[in-house]
Amino acid sequence: MSYSALAPIPGFVSVYKDAVNKYFTDIFTKLPHNTQRAYVSDFNEFAIFCEQENLEGFNDSMPNNEDCIKRYVEVLCQSPLAYRTIKRRLSALSKFLGIAQLPNPIVHSVYLKDFVKLSLAQNEKYQLSSHQAVPLTLDILEKINNNVIPDTLLEMRDLALINLMFDGLLRADEVVRIRLEHINKRNNALLVITSKSDQAGKGSYRYISNSTIAMIDEYINEANFNKTKEHEREMDDPRRINKGILFRRVSNRGHALLPYDESKAGKSSPILEYSSIYRIWKRIGNLADIKENITPHSGRVGGAVSLAENGATLPEMQLAGGWNSPEMPGHYGQQAAVGKGGMSKLSKNYGR
Structure with a gap:
């Protein structure tokens, strides 16, 4: 596994290759196989979102990263994804921002933290009230x-x-x-x-x-x-x-x-x-x-x-x-x- 798994997002490869590669080489390859797969899957889902929305992805600008994640959360909360799945995807992005040593609004932006919290709370209520799956007996x-x-x-x-x-x-x-x-x-x-x-x-x-x-x-x-x-x-x-x-x-x-x-x-x-x-x-x-x-x-x-x-x-x-x-x-x-x-x-x- 290498940084190439994140290739769909332009900035990830060209600017932050060294930091990401160092983490993959020293730590990522030692994680459980399913954990590796989950991280790569979550990164690639975000890459697809950026491509569809014509977004550059993360860079060294806190406002840019904050706006990017906010828009991603809005799309996730409109999808049929479960509350826990959305939380996991955001956690994976936060992990990547830390690995790449980029400004992390998930941790440091009060605005984004409150926006995510309220959006996920509304999403959970919506799913619980009207979208409970029934057993396929x-x-x-x-x-x-x-x-x-x-x-x-x-x-x-x-x-x-x-x-x-x-x-x-x-x-x-x-x-x-x-x-x-x-x-x-x-x-x-x-x-x-x-x-x-x-x-x-x-x-x-x-x-x-x-x-x-x-x-x-x-x-x-x-x-x-x-x-x-x-x-x-x-x-x-x-x-x-x-x-x-x-x-x-x-x-x-x-x-x-x-x-x-x-x-x-x-x-x-x-x-x-x-x-x-x-x-x-x-x-x-x-x-x-x-x-x-x-x-x-x-x-x-x-x-x-x-x-x-x-x-x-x-x-x-x-x-x-x-x-x-x-x-x-x-x-x-x-x-x-x-x-x-x-x-x-x-x-x-x-x-x-």
Whole structure:
């Protein structure tokens, strides 16, 4: 890893190369692999923002850096990103400013600190009041699979992705890094090599159903067939899936993958961003006429709730979702048990 990971922001490389390189060489490479990945991902998201807004990025001017971060916070708070994710991204930027020895308004500007605090508080209230994701339980998933009959590559990809997220109780940042070689069809096993609960980077195995495998096969077969020429794509065709990232970007018309280049980063990266996963869930929800507010986290929560509803033990739930402790699966188990509790029985007995 080197400062080149931050290349999309002009000033980062040309002016502050030495300070950034020194940190990467002496410290960054010794951090846990997932921590390194998270920092680079957050830096690149900021780089994309600067490019889209025609901003230079950080320099040695406090007013410039303050304005840049303020505008970034405004965009983040309008996005579907979680409160904790926004806080983490700002923390990563603050870390970089310290590494590059640049004026840091996140720490030293009273104006910016208050602006960020109020913006995040409003964002959290907004999400809690009207955008709580509901669990994608098995009955909702079956409704999706019955109602959505995919006739484009885009819909095949989206449907396979949602089913895989349910099976493996996957987070958005896990599903975007699934590679074709991570799927073991014989054992119905999926290797998840990135997880925020897996700081050692060892990876964990999750279950993948036969129906989801069939959906993935259909998606791959459709991607590898050139409809224009009416034959299968050549093995070296950059739009073909032979290996590597499974869920890739699709052309505007939804009938072909965009050319794949694993070496690229930023907007040309084959890895989907969270916003893309969010749109996939919304798009499929609309196609299936799902009234509930399902989001990328619905699959993980819904998978856990469905397991609890069908009698899975805490260790079984913990293994299925790759949790290090039984705390979260226990929470989802309580959620599933509400419908079987005393008040539920009382209401049923009296026809309420």
